Amino acid sequence: MSPENKYQVIVVGGGPAGSTTALYLAKRGIEVLVIDGRDPIGTPLQCGELVPSNQEMRRLCPGVPDVDDLFQTPESAICRNVPEMHLVTPSGKRLRYDFDGLVLDRVAHDEALVERAASAGAEYLVGTRVKSVSEDSVTLSDGRVLTAGIIVGAGGHLDVIRRSHWTEKSMNIPVKFAIKEGNHTNALELHFGSVAPGGYAWVFPKDGCSNIGLGIQTRFSRGVSLNSYAEKFIDSYSGDTIYRGAGALPMSGTISTFSKGNHVVVGDAAGMVLPSNGAGITIAMIGGRIAANAIADHILDGKPLREYEREWKRQMGTVMSRSKRAFRLGSILFRLPDWVVDLLFNPITKPFIWRAVTCRSLLSLRI
Ligand SMILES: Cc1cc2nc3c(=O)[nH]c(=O)nc-3n(C[C@H](O)[C@H](O)[C@H](O)COP(=O)(O)OP(=O)(O)OC[C@H]3O[C@@H](n4cnc5c(N)ncnc54)[C@H](O)[C@@H]3O)c2cc1C
Numbered sequence: 001m002s003p004e005n006k007y008q009v010i011v012v013g014g015g016p017a018g019s020t021t022a023l024y025l026a027k028r029g030i031e032v033l034v035i036d037g038r039d040p041i042g043t044p045l046q047c048g049e050l051v052p053s054n055q056e057m058r059r060l061c062p063g064v065p066d067v068d069d070l071f072q073t074p075e076s077a078i079c080r081n082v083p084e085m086h087l088v089t090p091s092g093k094r095l096r097y098d099f100d101g102l103v104l105d106r107v108a109h110d111e112a113l114v115e116r117a118a119s120a121g122a123e124y125l126v127g128t129r130v131k132s133v134s135e136d137s138v139t140l141s142d143g144r145v146l147t148a149g150i151i152v153g154a155g156g157h158l159d160v161i162r163r164s165h166w167t168e169k170s171m172n173i174p175v176k177f178a179i180k181e182g183n184h185t186n187a188l189e190l191h192f193g194s195v196a197p198g199g200y201a202w203v204f205p206k207d208g209c210s211n212i213g214l215g216i217q218t219r220f221s222r223g224v225s226l227n228s229y230a231e232k233f234i235d236s237y238s239g240d241t242i243y244r245g246a247g248a249l250p251m252s253g254t255i256s257t258f259s260k261g262n263h264v265v266v267g268d269a270a271g272m273v274l275p276s277n278g279a280g281i282t283i284a285m286i287g288g289r290i291a292a293n294a295i296a297d298h299i300l301d302g303k304p305l306r307e308y309e310r311e312w313k314r315q316m317g318t319v320m321s322r323s324k325r326a327f328r329l330g331s332i333l334f335r336l337p338d339w340v341v342d343l344l345f346n347p348i349t350k351p352f353i354w355r356a357v358t359c360r361s362l363l364s365l366r367i
């Protein structure tokens with residue numbers, strides 16, 4: 001820590017968004033401190049652990065440059081490479097698609113990202129929560145106060161800066177999951193219909209176990225709790241449960257402003273999750289790199305911080321707006337009776353459904 005406790009940038013939260021921001025700031029020679037309440041960062045696990053491969057990311061997010069520089073997932077953080085995704089209807093009918101997915105060891109993934117940022121020169125203060133942020137000062141839960149020229153909120157959907165300095169709300173969807181021992185599937189499965197009203201359930205195969213979970217929109221669940229849906233779905237799979245977790249996903253897309261004065265938000269704190277498929281890890285990292293470069297340009301060349309939003313829109317604007325549109329459509333369709341959902345998933349609609357899930361234009365027949 002510098003003698004006066006003063007940094008060029010402090011990042012609150014060292015998950016995918018915060019550590020990526022710190023990595024690219026450090027690469028530009030900026031003095032950056034990441035503060036995280038967890039120790040180690042990434043634990044406890046709160047994730048379905050699926051990310052698209054780099055090749056798939058180039059297809060999903062064609063506006064994002066240098067994908068291989070951004071995503072350097074080490075082999076040790078990949079449990080399984082799965083080449084196929086199945087969309088499963090209430091009656092068990094499957095629409096099968098080629099999709100190159102990596103089922104991660106998410107804890108190892110986040111730890112590797114921290115290691116990358118630290119090796120580039122970012123400082124970390126872990127096991128310490130940030131209580132509040134005002135102007136250029138960050139107050140820690142132990143009473144210490146640190147200062148920085150720019151303060152970044154990367155604390156997830158409950159980020160302290162987002163909550164205290166932004167009034168805009170996001171729609172957060174509650175999610176529950178479990179890791180179950182056994183071999184349940186060889187594909188990435190997404191299940192739709194009354195199994196998860198307004199959302200979906202997933203089964204992602206790992207090494208001798210699966211990550212099984214679901215998210216719902218409570219306004220469509222007719223008073224039935226997330227716990228009931230989750231227990232019913234997870235219990236329908238055999239095997240011992242070796243882990244249970246829960247969390248929430250912001251599913252209304254990005255908020256309208258990512259920076260206010262010297263405060264910046266990124267990742268879940270800025271709503272950077274693709275609502276049509278729940279992808280948040282890679283999207284937080286895309287946001288983190290853009291935020292870092294905009295902050296570095298601001299500090300080094302006096303460019304406006306607003307360049308962050310403009311560059312985000314250039315790289316991700318179209319993908320995000322298509323994903324939001326697909327989510328709105330899905331929210332209507334996936335609370336129809338199961339027999340209707342079953343009818344809607346058919347060979348004719350198959351390419352359109354896939355294009356909606358993968359955030360592409362619906363006006364094309366190409367899968
Ligand atoms: C159950 C579940 C399943 C998911 N499955 C997937 C999936 O399969 N694939 C996918 O791509 N995405 C998935 N997501 C979404 C994904 O996990 C998030 O989008 C992603 O982690 C966002 O990264 P982030 O860095 O913005 O936030 P986070 O990963 O939440 O990191 C925030 C960090 O900030 C720290 N922090 C927060 N507040 C403070 C504070 N006041 N002081 C200090 N530290 C603080 C936290 O300790 C944490 O380490 C899932 C989410 C959930 C909840």
